[in-house]
Amino acid sequence: MITTIRLYATLRELFPFNKCLHIGNFILLYYIKTLILLSLALIASNTYALPSNAEVLSDIAYGEDDKQTIDVYIPAGAKDAPVIFMVHGGAWQGGDKARLAEFENKVAHWGAKGFVFISANYRTLPENRPVGQAQDVKAALLFSQENVREWGGSPEKFILMGHSAGAHLISLVSSQNAAAAESGLTPWLGTVSLDTTYDLVKSMTSPNPPELYKRVFSENPDYWEKASPFYSLTDKLPPFLAVCSTRSDTLCVQAEHFLEKVESLGGYGEILAVDLSHNEINSELGKDNCLTSRVDDFLKKLSLDIESPLTSQGAGTQTSCASD
Numbered sequence: 001m002i003t004t005i006r007l008y009a010t011l012r013e014l015f016p017f018n019k020c021l022h023i024g025n026f027i028l029l030y031y032i033k034t035l036i037l038l039s040l041a042l043i044a045s046n047t048y049a050l051p052s053n054a055e056v057l058s059d060i061a062y063g064e065d066d067k068q069t070i071d072v073y074i075p076a077g078a079k080d081a082p083v084i085f086m087v088h089g090g091a092w093q094g095g096d097k098a099r100l101a102e103f104e105n106k107v108a109h110w111g112a113k114g115f116v117f118i119s120a121n122y123r124t125l126p127e128n129r130p131v132g133q134a135q136d137v138k139a140a141l142l143f144s145q146e147n148v149r150e151w152g153g154s155p156e157k158f159i160l161m162g163h164s165a166g167a168h169l170i171s172l173v174s175s176q177n178a179a180a181a182e183s184g185l186t187p188w189l190g191t192v193s194l195d196t197t198y199d200l201v202k203s204m205t206s207p208n209p210p211e212l213y214k215r216v217f218s219e220n221p222d223y224w225e226k227a228s229p230f231y232s233l234t235d236k237l238p239p240f241l242a243v244c245s246t247r248s249d250t251l252c253v254q255a256e257h258f259l260e261k262v263e264s265l266g267g268y269g270e271i272l273a274v275d276l277s278h279n280e281i282n283s284e285l286g287k288d289n290c291l292t293s294r295v296d297d298f299l300k301k302l303s304l305d306i307e308s309p310l311t312s313q314g315a316g317t318q319t320s321c322a323s324d
Contacts, residue, residue, distance in 0.1 A: 051075055051111040057151070058098075062143035063136070065123055070140055071097055073107045073117040078152025082159065082189075082306050083116045085144060087137055089164025089282065092216045093125040101279070102163070105286025113309045116153035118144050122169070130165075130216060130227045134172045138183065141173070145186045157305060158188040163282040167196035168229070171258075174240065175233035189302040190239040192295060195251055195281045198242075198258035200224040201231065203250070230258050237262060240269040241298045243291070245278055270298055274321040290321040 050056065053076035059069045075081065088095040088102045097103070097119040107117045122128070122136035145155040162170035173180060174191045181187060197203055200217055201224045203210065217224055225231040240262055242255035252273050259269035272294050276284060285291055300307040 051108065053077075054107075054111055062120075062140045067121050067123045068136060068140070069097070069121050070144060071103070071119045072144075072151050073103065073111055073119075074151050075111045075114050075116065078114065078116055080154045080157075081114050081116050081152050082157040082303070082309075083118060083144070083148055083153040084110055084159050084161055085141060085170075085188075086117065086119045087122070087160075087162035087166035087170050088119070089162070089166045090124065091212055092130050092133060092165045092168075095124070095165070097121045101283040105283070106161075107286075109286035109292060115309075116148065116151055118148075120144075125216065130168070131172075131223070133165075134169045137169045137173055138180065138185065141188075142183065142185055154305075155186045156189075157303065158186070159299065159302065159306075160188055160191040161194070162192075162196075163194040164196055164278065167193040168198075171196060171198060171229040171240075172227065172232055174237050175229040177237040178235045188238055189306070190241065190299070191237075192241045192243065192298070193255075194243045194285065195245050195248070195278050197251065198228065198254045199230040200228040202254070202257070206250075230261060233258070233261055233265065236266040238267075239298070239302060240267065241272060241295065242269065243272045243274060243281055243295070245281060246273050246275050247277060272298075272321060294321055 050073070055074040055076075057072040057074070060072060062068050062070060084106065086097075086102060086106065088097050088099065090096070095102075103117065103119045111117055120137065120140040122133050122140065124133065128136065141158070141160070145158060148155050148158075160170045160174060162168070170191055171193045174193075177187075197213075200213065201221065203213055204217065204221075204224050217227055240259065242259055244252040244255045246252060252271070255271050259271055262269040272291075274281060274291055276291065281291070285295065296310050300310050
């Protein structure tokens, strides 16, 4: 099952099938041959190992669109288990729940400690703009909470996690905490946001706004506010951990700005600045390192049901990740 997920994600990234249909027969045959060889190599290697006796449920639909699906990783014997709900990045216009960086090390780490892990897809640009993407994330979260007991998890023990664009989306959902409760969502324990933007107004009105943001968020100031976790935040939210890269000139500043508002509204927030690249923050999380140790330290504060398995299985205690 894992091999199938890895193969599908890898082939979709490497080979844009819709474009292949319009090239010459020779090149098309080359693509097909390469696909076959890559398939055989991945099947033969199958280097990714789930925690012992774990189960994977792939492409469970939470909506009508093909992209509205989740993958669920279930540890052996899971019952009333804590749940990590992961949203992938991809610049709001790509990415996939089955990329190894989204789940591999995270499932290996938290799955071994009894956590159910859910990796979610959502409709991206050009079909769906960021505010709509956040609505997909909410729909996936609601579906997951309604069905998680079948997978051994508890709807009361969810932790939201996301990287890059996915971190922006889970931050936007988190900042609308009061509205989330009205839509039927069960309150989650906390949020782990991995290296993202929180204030699109500040980003777009800077001297040199990123070209990506111009394409994604348009030139409409009203939309910038609507898409900004900072401006959506009007009430206390669950505990929030903002991980940011010290290699960025802006993202740690944005995280501090957002957490100041979180605390002004009575919420609890932490910032974790790490000397890792934007992509490394995602791919390295779950490995035996300071980043994982510090995220575990945050998770322990959310619930005794989470503190116990993390503590009993030797979570680390490093206090500074600035020079990792």
